Amino acid sequence: MVFQDEIIKWYKDNKRDLPWRHTNDAYTIWLSEIILQQTRVDQGLPYFNRFLAHYPTVADFAAATEQQILKLWQGLGYYSRGRNMLFTAKIVMEMHNGIFPKRYDELIKLKGVGDYTAAAIASFSSNEAKAVVDGNVSRVLGRYFGVEKAINSSEGKKEVNALAQSLIEDQPASVYNQAIMEFGALHCKPKQPLCNVCSLQQSCYAFTHKKVAVLPLKEKKIKVKERRFNYFLCLDGDKILMRHRSPGDVWQHLYDLPLIETTGLESNEENSLQKQVSDLFGKNASYRLLDQIKHQLTHQIIYVQFFALDNYIVNFNKQAEIKWVSEEELKTLPMPKPISVFLKKYVE
Structure with a gap:
């Protein structure tokens, strides 16, 4: 007692x-x-x-x-x-x-x-x-x-x-x-x-028993997975291209930007990214780096790069989950923290 x-x-x-x-x-x-x-x-x-x-x-x-x-x-x-x-x-x-x-x-x-x-x-x-x-x-x-x-x-x-x-x-x-x-x-x-x-x-x-620094005992944590997200900022007047994330992954049902995920394992990751950009946004599409962050989740570390996209074509057949969003609608959309922070810095 x-x-x-x-x-x-x-x-x-x-x-x-x-x-x-x-x-x-x-x-x-x-x-x-x-x-x-x-x-x-x-x-x-x-x-x-x-x-x-x-x-x-x-x-x-x-x-x-x-x-x-x-x-x-x-x-x-x-x-x-x-x-x-x-x-x-x-x-x-x-x-x-x-x-x-x-x-x-x-x-x-x-x-x-x-x-x-x-x-x-x-x-x-x-x-x-x-x-x-x-x-x-x-x-x-x-x-x-x-x-x-x-x-x-x-x-x-x-x-x-x-x-x-x-x-x-x-x-x-x-x-x-x-x-x-x-x-x-x-x-x-x-x-x-x-x-x-x-x-x-x-x-x-x-x-x-002088075990304060030892107890309580814990089993080793699950190995943290590393991922690389490449986001692309596409603007058309007061509209922005947003992506609705599907179930089964981090941030499901939230909204982020058009995304290409790379593994970081390719011998030339830049060439791989360029090829995927061309496949999704047309062969004349070009991009330039705007920002980079590291985002820590419980069992994942996501290395995020944000790019501005130019001379692109939006192929909604290849990316059915993306849509143009007005400035007013953007205010109502739930977004992962890295996306909301980026948009406040570069768009709003």
Whole structure:
């Protein structure tokens, strides 16, 4: 009980004042939890505020179009979250009479809601004793209790989940779950944890065994894939040629520019790019480099080049996914961050 008591005491003294901590409304909590998946609080907070302002109820969210949701989501990454949210909002309207579920066993059935998110919503909205286990919680438990299995392995996850659930029994679930998450985020950090001022140091396995820098153990990450995107800027008066990305790849259903992807493996990649430009935009087409960036995704690094295209012919038969877009329509299109940043710099 000492561990839980100290965690809760620390939380009451150190917690951040965040808007979703002032409500037990399941919809609002769901909104915050999905937005904060894979996203830092300082980055996600403005998005949470915008979404809640635009869609104060689940009915408002369900009435939106996918394009509207993705446009508001633009820049946040992991766009499938936004699409799943829209699907879930519609299901809540159809299957739950517009009342967002609060019980774990109902929440876990919703699209885009996994164990962690279901436990968070259930505990924060109705105090259900379901333990949340995210990266912060796994790190705290891995260090304090000396979990020797890799916390991202199947066996390690089972051990941490069981430990977390055992600790929440007979606790005020909402407060305790938020406390241990916050403790991991602000105090027991991945790097430079505040061990010297920690009230748990003498009972912490990692601290007493000098393993703070070692625990928790993790299996090696998946190898990062490298890709090369070559984008082409085509303007016609106040119109710009845009491309609608198809399913099955990064940024699906978002809009970018006409694209040629190269592998970087050809002995003469420039000649390969020139040939593909000629095939798609005519033999007289020429291009000049405007900008280059490196864009990091979770399992991919995309090296992006932007070119201005001249003397080209638009062959819509070869590129059915492209279309001319007016300046006004461009403002409504959801785009990957590299594209929106580029267009603000070179077009707007």
